[in-house]
Amino acid sequence: MPRVPTLSPATGASVPHHYVHTTTGQFVDTSGRTLIFRGVNLSGSSKAPLGEQSQKLEDFWENAEAGGNSFSGRPLNVDDGSADVHLARLRGWGFNMLRFPVTWEALEHAGPGQYDFEFMDYVIRVLQKCKDYGFRIFMDPHQDVWSRFTGGSGAPLWTIYACGMNPRNFTAGRTHMLHCEWPSPDASEPSAYPAMMWSTNYGRLGSQTLYTMFFGGRDFAPKCIIDGVNIQDYLQDHFITAFGLLADRIRERAPELYDACIVGWDSLNEPAEGLIGYPDVREPSNEQSAQLKKGPFAYPAQSFKLGMGQPQTVENWDFGGFGPSKKGTVTIDPQGVRAWLDPQDDVKYTARWGWKRDPGWTLGTCVWALHGVWDIASGEVLVPNYFARETPFTADYWRPHWKKWIERIRPAHPESIHFVQPPVFALPPPLDEADTRGRVCYAPHYYDGLTLVSRHWNWYNADALGVLRGKYSAPWQAVKIGEGAIRKSIQEQLTVLKDDCPTILGDYPSLIGEIGIPFDMDDRWSYGYTDNGKGLGNYKNQQKALDASLNACDGSNALNYTLWTYCPDNSHEWGDGWNLEDLSIWSVDDLRSHRKPGSDAFASHAAVVRNHEAPGTPPPEPVTLPGSSALNLAAVLPSPSSSNDKTLGDITSIGGWDNAWDFLTDGARAAAAFVRPYPMAIVGVPVHWELNAGKASFTFTVRVSAEDAAPEDDECNPPTEIYVPLVHFASDKTLMGIWADDDGEQNEDKNSSRTATPAVGQSATASQVDLSSMPPSNSGSKDDLSLHKLHHFQARMPGTTNDNSEVTLLASHADPHLAVDVRVSDGRWEMTGQTLRWWYRVPSREEGSVEYKIEVKRQGGPIKLNELGRPVRRASGQSRSWSAVCSDLLDCFS
Secondary structure (H helix, E strand, O other): OOOOOOEOOOOOOEOOOOOOEEEOOEEEOOOOOEEOOEEEEOOHHHHOOOOOOOOOOOOHHHHHHOOOOOOOOOOOOOOOOHHHHHHHHHHHOOOOEEEEEEEHHHHHOOEOOEOOHHHHHHHHHHHHHHHHOOOEEEEEEEOEOOEHHHOOEOEOOHHHHHOOEOHHHOOOOOOOOOHHHOOOHHHOOHHHOOOOHHHHHHHOHHHHHHHHHHHHHHHHOOOOEEOOEEHHHHHHHHHHHHHHHHHHHHHHHOHHHEOOOEEEEEOOOOOOOOOOOOOOOOOOOHHHOOOOOOEEEOOHHHHHHHHOOOOEEEEEEEEEOOEEEEEEEEEEOOOOOOOEOOHHHHHHHHHHHOOOEOOOOOOOOOHHHHOOOEOOOOOOEOOOOOOOOOOOHHHHHHHHHHHHHHHHHHHHOOOOEEEEOOOOOOOOOOOOHHHHOOOEEEOOEOOOHHHHHHOOOOOEEEOHHHHHOOOOOOHHHHEEEOHHHHHHHHHHHHHHHHHHHHHHHOOOOEEEOEOOOOOOHHHHHHHOOOHHHOOOOOOHHHHHHHHHHHHHHOEOOOOEEEEOOOOOOOEOOOEOOOOOOOOOOEOHHHOOOOOOOOOOOHHHHHHHHHOOOOOOOOOOOOOEOOOHHHHOOOOOOOOOOOOOOOOHHHHOOOOOOOOHHHHHHOOEOOHHHHOOOEEEEEOOEEEEEEEEHHHOEEEEEEEEOHHHOOOOOOOOOOOEEEEOOHHHHEOHHHHHHHOEOOOOOEOOOOOOOOOEOOOOOOOOEOOOOOOOOOOOOOOOOOOOEOHHHHHOOOOOOOOOOOOOOOOEEEOOOOOOOEOEEEEEOOOEEEEEOOEEEEEOOOOOHHHOOEEEEEEEEEOOOOOOEOOOOOEEOOOOOOOOOHHHHHHHHHHHHO
């Protein structure tokens, strides 16, 4: 790694010690270590206000037209203690980064220019709490298919009326398909909403028109003038101003958040082209093949007529195990209901929101007829190639918007890393150095599309990215048969996305902003909904699917990522609370029945977890934690699902779990797949790493050269730091008290020893906690159980340098919580908590570069789990490793 600069490339200012560089294709700290960020989106729940999940039709339109409800409380409640529990869990899983979705609606829901500053202050409180736990964050201006009122999330309701459309009429002509109005407003049955139907809205009249106006209104809708400016400028200016005010408020009220916690800002989430670039509106377009076809599918000219209330016979599509397939036709009859705003109705909205339209913008008629694309009376298309372009959308329309975006964010956050996210699977455009200023990360999204839409882990799959990028002469060539071929294909697709960055943008890091899988597979088999409840709690297929995607980010790709998603209010009934998506890696409905709520041990738990900072971040300021009375919920909140007696009130205290392993796995879904060891900070450049969950084995190879030596003024000689998760490497002693028989029943070992937490009344701050010797609780109650075990493993065992470069087995410390054997090819190592620190020799320039390898294995092999994910006692007479036996003996004499 070349020596990192001491001055910022963006501002020329001296960089603080917590600064994160974006150079040589990596995130790099000020010591020159390569940083790997692994995290989660917090949260999918932020797409809607509290109490307004997408299935709810009651007052859906009325609340929004009255100014909308506040989004405060999304994603976390920072007053009842539950935020600390959720953040402690995420930190214990090894995550060190959060992508933080905020919608435009949350900032400006009351009307144009009416900003919710109370929500902005709430966001600052949540971000400060996240900083306490050592997370790095990048802010996400989130949207999906434009708005909640077009079947997605993002923009406020008033933007649709401003564009001359009437969203209350969208369902009639299938202009959009809303979850709460499925299949019709008069007979809604949102529980029957088809999987991923929401995403088909990208190909429907409403969002196609709205995106075209947002990105290209000046070129394609020049007659749409409002408040003296084109609709493109009106929409973009309001969007950018709203988020700019949020950025300003963070700078003004919590400047310490920038750079030490908030490292950057994403661009608009999953932007869409709308109609821009569509070659012929009379026909389906092969260039729009990324658009999911499911249900009735109208090409643009048909959707224009439907929007004017005219019946149309359109193609009908299904999505099966082999992808989209045409299933004949279906006739849609809007019965004269128009998707366009009636001039009389606009009088009401003009009075409410104060805008003024140019007289040349005739309302009540299709805006594309107004611009001469087609004739309403005859139905004839007059300019079929009206939207066609010879140059890419990303260069001509997305890039100018991105430049306006960063120009507004940069004054508030001068050192911001700008996360670049073009449309899904689209190539990014080249960006000028004057705009990037050395502070860029490429942040595409990736999902295994077949698994996501079919809700099944199949024995076959397809290279969807390869098809879109023209890799195959025939689609059948993209088919991959067998799990090995599927895993290899996903890894290759992610390599292609990663290579977009150095090829087009420059030598910057890449991060997959969203990646994940659905948990409601196979008609929610894992929830006990089918097969007489046989699958309840069994996430084996989800684990296979998720491991395939996340393993592809490991290996030689060495990718950063933020999983989609973690929803504190996920339920089996409604999933993430948005369009029946169910991708949350944790659910309140998956909490185990033996969970004991209500302990007073929370304050000390939170203090210990907060003390475990991410590599490259400064130590936290001393924070005196309040007593548990201030952190525990006084009143039990209603359960999000009637199918389970767990309540959100149950998760505001950590004290009810038997130990750290129990805490980290309770409610988690497919934890063995997403709780993964990885190098967090690396002296050198990562070559390859791999988790073999079936063997509880992790290997990592690093390439080191003379340039990787620590700066002469750096006295700490920083090591490579590796996260070694308790979930995979817990010792038998840790699991002893929570063994389960094969039938799933817990079989608590009465003789197992447990370490109690400090009493709540004891003084403890985040910077003062001694991880090596926590004092016992005054109460001594076995229910006063210890999350400090999460970082109290204290398995310190310095290694020895191996002169002949052969792999050397280093004896493992007799630690009661982790059971690891570690082999290194060079250097020494030690463990504290779930962090393994590894020092090795940096070669001289004459030696060139060298590669070192480390291998971490669980003593005695992988943890045996039953189908419900509970640890199972080792069978009587089963052999144990000699090192495990020695560990127990040493522990007895300690």
